[in-house]
Amino acid sequence: EPEVTQTPSHQVTQMGQEVILRCVPISNHLYFYWYRQILGQKVEFLVSFYNNEISEKSEIFDDQFSVERPDGSNFTLKIRSTKLEDSAMYFCASRNRILEETQYFGPGTRLLVL
Amino acid sequence: LAKTTQPISMDSYEGQEVNITCSHNNIATNDYITWYQQFPSQGPRFIIQGYKTKVTNEVASLFIPADRKSSTLSLPRVSLSDTAVYYCLVGGTYKYIFGTGTRLKVLA
Numbered sequence: 687e688p689e690v691t692q693t694p695s696h697q698v699t700q701m702g703q704e705v706i707l708r709c710v711p712i713s714n715h716l717y718f719y720w721y722r723q724i725l726g727q728k729v730e731f732l733v734s735f736y737n738n739e740i741s742e743k744s745e746i747f748d749d750q751f752s753v754e755r756p757d758g759s760n761f762t763l764k765i766r767s768t769k770l771e772d773s774a775m776y777f778c779a780s781r782n783r784i785l786e787e788t789q790y791f792g793p794g795t796r797l798l799v800l
Numbered sequence: 801l802a803k804t805t806q807p808i809s810m811d812s813y814e815g816q817e818v819n820i821t822c823s824h825n826n827i828a829t830n831d832y833i834t835w836y837q838q839f840p841s842q843g844p845r846f847i848i849q850g851y852k853t854k855v856t857n858e859v860a861s862l863f864i865p866a867d868r869k870s871s872t873l874s875l876p877r878v879s880l881s882d883t884a885v886y887y888c889l890v891g892g893t894y895k896y897i898f899g900t901g902t903r904l905k906v907l908a
Contacts, residue, residue, distance in 0.1 A: 690843075717894075719896075721898075728887070728898050728899070728900055728901050729838075729844060729887065729898040729901075730898070731895060731896055731897065731898070734894045734895060736894070741894040741895075742894040742895040744895075775841070777843050777844070779843075788834060788846055788849055789834075789846075789889075789896070790846065791836075791843035791844045791845070792843050793842060793843050794841070794842070794843050796841070
């Protein structure tokens, strides 16, 4: 069964450093999403991406964040200058077509900012 | 966007049926209701999705009343491995709001 994959599984970085989190969505999916989950809290929507542009973003997704689909398979989340409060689990999700609302989630990247 | 509310936690015994309700008073016409299961340090896993009335699959049922302001996930005969956090997700196409999550603990 096809699945969403994410790399790395864990990342430790110093405050102020840039990080890039990578996702490979399911191959025929058209809609892509990033979510984050701070330890012990609920999953929070960050951004959705369709047709090579951002469709929606939350208030969390400020200028420090960016997303990109650099080729036909990868979908990346970049945090330009990490803060301590960016420490969280980041999940990528993808969805097929507009009539099917089911998102499929990757296993997540655990980001720790020191 | 619809804000969702769920009970924080529930306990159940193995073999019992568990019903978890999600309230979403401001659900929009185009919003679907989806339930996910999450184990620690894993991504949410799809359980079931519906728009209105009742949906059933091999693992769960989803009941949605006519006004769609709430939904109930029903898990028949839970086992210890069903211990997890269950999220109600409401949204359509581009933006989705997770519920607060219900931590289900299944006891032997």
